[in-house]
Amino acid sequence: MLFAIIMAGGSGTRFWPKSRRNRPKQLLNLHGDSTMLQQTVERIAPLVPAERVLIITGADQAEATRAQLPQLPTANVIAEPCPRDTAPCVGLAAEIVAAQDPDGTMIVMPADHVIGPIDVFLKTVEAAVAVIDADPSALVTFGIKPNRPETGYGYIERGELIETRDGVAVNRVVQFREKPDRETAEKFLASGSFAWNSGIFLWRARTILQEIRRHKPLLGVALDRVGEAWGTAAGPDVLAAEFPKMERTPIDKAVMEKAANVKVLEVTYDWNDVGDWRALRSLLPADEHGNAVQGDVIAIDTKDSILISDDGGLVATLGLDDVVVVQSGKATFVARRDHLDQLKALVESLDGRGYGAYL
Amino acid sequence: MLFAIIMAGGSGTRFWPKSRRNRPKQLLNLHGDSTMLQQTVERIAPLVPAERVLIITGADQAEATRAQLPQLPTANVIAEPCPRDTAPCVGLAAEIVAAQDPDGTMIVMPADHVIGPIDVFLKTVEAAVAVIDADPSALVTFGIKPNRPETGYGYIERGELIETRDGVAVNRVVQFREKPDRETAEKFLASGSFAWNSGIFLWRARTILQEIRRHKPLLGVALDRVGEAWGTAAGPDVLAAEFPKMERTPIDKAVMEKAANVKVLEVTYDWNDVGDWRALRSLLPADEHGNAVQGDVIAIDTKDSILISDDGGLVATLGLDDVVVVQSGKATFVARRDHLDQLKALVESLDGRGYGAYL
Numbered sequence: 001m002l003f004a005i006i007m008a009g010g011s012g013t014r015f016w017p018k019s020r021r022n023r024p025k026q027l028l029n030l031h032g033d034s035t036m037l038q039q040t041v042e043r044i045a046p047l048v049p050a051e052r053v054l055i056i057t058g059a060d061q062a063e064a065t066r067a068q069l070p071q072l073p074t075a076n077v078i079a080e081p082c083p084r085d086t087a088p089c090v091g092l093a094a095e096i097v098a099a100q101d102p103d104g105t106m107i108v109m110p111a112d113h114v115i116g117p118i119d120v121f122l123k124t125v126e127a128a129v130a131v132i133d134a135d136p137s138a139l140v141t142f143g144i145k146p147n148r149p150e151t152g153y154g155y156i157e158r159g160e161l162i163e164t165r166d167g168v169a170v171n172r173v174v175q176f177r178e179k180p181d182r183e184t185a186e187k188f189l190a191s192g193s194f195a196w197n198s199g200i201f202l203w204r205a206r207t208i209l210q211e212i213r214r215h216k217p218l219l220g221v222a223l224d225r226v227g228e229a230w231g232t233a234a235g236p237d238v239l240a241a242e243f244p245k246m247e248r249t250p251i252d253k254a255v256m257e258k259a260a261n262v263k264v265l266e267v268t269y270d271w272n273d274v275g276d277w278r279a280l281r282s283l284l285p286a287d288e289h290g291n292a293v294q295g296d297v298i299a300i301d302t303k304d305s306i307l308i309s310d311d312g313g314l315v316a317t318l319g320l321d322d323v324v325v326v327q328s329g330k331a332t333f334v335a336r337r338d339h340l341d342q343l344k345a346l347v348e349s350l351d352g353r354g355y356g357a358y359l
Numbered sequence: 360m361l362f363a364i365i366m367a368g369g370s371g372t373r374f375w376p377k378s379r380r381n382r383p384k385q386l387l388n389l390h391g392d393s394t395m396l397q398q399t400v401e402r403i404a405p406l407v408p409a410e411r412v413l414i415i416t417g418a419d420q421a422e423a424t425r426a427q428l429p430q431l432p433t434a435n436v437i438a439e440p441c442p443r444d445t446a447p448c449v450g451l452a453a454e455i456v457a458a459q460d461p462d463g464t465m466i467v468m469p470a471d472h473v474i475g476p477i478d479v480f481l482k483t484v485e486a487a488v489a490v491i492d493a494d495p496s497a498l499v500t501f502g503i504k505p506n507r508p509e510t511g512y513g514y515i516e517r518g519e520l521i522e523t524r525d526g527v528a529v530n531r532v533v534q535f536r537e538k539p540d541r542e543t544a545e546k547f548l549a550s551g552s553f554a555w556n557s558g559i560f561l562w563r564a565r566t567i568l569q570e571i572r573r574h575k576p577l578l579g580v581a582l583d584r585v586g587e588a589w590g591t592a593a594g595p596d597v598l599a600a601e602f603p604k605m606e607r608t609p610i611d612k613a614v615m616e617k618a619a620n621v622k623v624l625e626v627t628y629d630w631n632d633v634g635d636w637r638a639l640r641s642l643l644p645a646d647e648h649g650n651a652v653q654g655d656v657i658a659i660d661t662k663d664s665i666l667i668s669d670d671g672g673l674v675a676t677l678g679l680d681d682v683v684v685v686q687s688g689k690a691t692f693v694a695r696r697d698h699l700d701q702l703k704a705l706v707e708s709l710d711g712r713g714y715g716a717y718l
Binding site for chain 1: 655677679682692695698702708
């Protein structure tokens with residue numbers, strides 16, 4: 001059986017002030033009529049019923065997450081006691097899946113990516129399932145064909161073509177590469193053999209647990225303790241005791257870089273990781289002056305800007321060019337677009353400046 | 360006896376969104392600890408007790424005006440039934456003053472100017488009173504020495520020096536000039552014989568009423584009808600009936616340009632008419648990057664900007680230069696400073712855009 005694991009953590013800094021500590025990106029309706037979390041669940045629904053969808057989120061966000069997904073059993077929204085990066089998160093989910101179905105397959109997806117068209121995405125997932133059914137010891141990762149020398153993503157070097165499954169190219173993985181510098185990114189792009197690591201993985205729960213035990217034995221032991229207690233009265237206590245002690249490490253580094261049998265599927269759907277406010281330029285419809293607008297906004301002599309008004313407020317602008325304006329609740333953020341990389345630091349400084357109420 | 364007439368009308372467009380229809384500029388705390396209206400009353404208080412201060416305001420603003428000036432008798436805040444520019448306003452005040460004291464002198468002041476130091480201002484007022492006491496048929500106007508070729512103000516051409524009264528130069532007025540074009544303003548500045556018309560006047564109530572009757576006889580008749588009924592039960596009804604029929608005209612044009620005996624005092628105090636958000640650059644303390652800041656504001660890599668947060672909100676900026684950001688209530692206004700002249704049109708368009716609630 002196929003299970004869907006949706007990683008819905010995140011600290012909510014890149015979309016401040018709309019995103020807050022208890023309302024991170026995936027819980028926001030940044031474009032369209034539903035939140036990115038809801039879109040992620042809806043996207044996989046034709047292949048995975050609600051009972052087999054697990055959401056891993058933070059304690060601060062569990063309540064809001066459950067409220068957005070009333071179709072899911074309450075227990076399927078699992079709150080991590082503390083952030084421990086993706087290896088413990090994926091391992092915890094694998095324990096839960098394996099307990100329900102020892103042969104269970106799981107797709108791991110971030111909750112905050114925009115993907116379409118859905119039918120192309122679903123065909124890619126079905127191809128990945130077929131790859132795993134034919135080779136249950138493999139780990140499959142979804143690679144995005146780069147269209148620019150992006151320095152903000154990790155890369156996957158593709159090796160030999162293993163097969164074409166349902167029209168999807170399946171290659172062996174030579175290596176994972178962390179975020180490159182610009183020069184390296186340009187080489188990757190020119191070579192044609194690198195893909196962006198989209199953070200979507202598909203594998204048997206059993207296989208990933210074996211790989212974790214092999215490459216991170218302490219983590220494996222701790223996860224197994226949680227897995228054994230899961231579903232019993234002791235489950236929450238064991239999770240609360242074990243999870244904070246687990247190594248804080250991403251699954252890419254903990255396992256994928258070291259595993260022997262990793263395959264990459266070349267993705268042909270559109271993909272946007274909605275990294276910060278700039279991403280809305282391509283996700284929201286633009287007006288005739290290139291402005292991406294949401295909510296009640298009056299833009300006069302304003303172009304190439306991102307203008308957002310939330311909670312029934314009004315944003316009015318005169319003479320702006322390439323500026324981001326976001327009013328949300330009682331906070332207003334205004335930035336030249338080329339300064340957005342500083343937003344994370346700004347948000348992280350709020351507490352120290354005495355503005356913790358805006359986090 | 361000296362009476363103070365404070366003209367406190369105004370539509371509240373230049374300081375939107377902090378100024379609104381029922382909360383125009385003079386009712387705002389734009390700088391310092393009190394509103395400009397309160398500062399205007401306090402400034403004249405050493406010479407004029409509260410009982411002899413009259414505020415002429417609009418019907419929309421009378422309640423807020425009274426609330427800001429609890430020391431004034433309620434009846435001293437007079438609501439015009441409709442806007443009719445300054446000639447009917449001044450005439451109405453003169454009728455009320457003349458009814459209380461046939462020899463009463465009145466100083467007419469706008470409620471929305473920043474003036475200091477106060478002792479210099481008061482000495483100038485005392486000099487003007489002395490000029491009128493010596494020559495009761497004169498009209499005195501306060502002229503500001505220009506320091507730039509400003510095209511936004513009216514000018515007064517000074518003629519011969521009549522006297523120096525208490526250290527203040529008193530000149531005959533040759534002519535009043537409406538807002539000039541740039542070239543003319545530069546000539547005015549170079550000539551040294553022009554002053555800005557600050558809108559502060561001082562005269563006997565009886566004299567200005569005589570001048571109105573001479574130059575605007577219909578207006579004079581209507582004002583006298585209101586004056587006769589004032590203080591009787593019929594007063595409000597007569598005001599409501601007569602005022603809307605009065606000619607809409609400024610006192611400068613209706614009387615000052617035509618009167619024979621007009622004198623101008625050269626003002627040596629600092630004067631700022633707080634025309635729009637730009638004026639706060641000189642009224643608010645600037646940070647080390649030239650930003651004028653009020654309320655809770657975080658300004659990173661931001662310079663030469665005006666950043667205002669109202670009502671306990673937070674404004675955070677990144678990478679701005681020469682931008683105005685104002686968050687007030689549920690509205691946010693962001694403009695390049697050189698586009699502020701469009702603000703009035705923007706505010707006037709709110710109703711048509713369906714945002715009348717923000718007026």
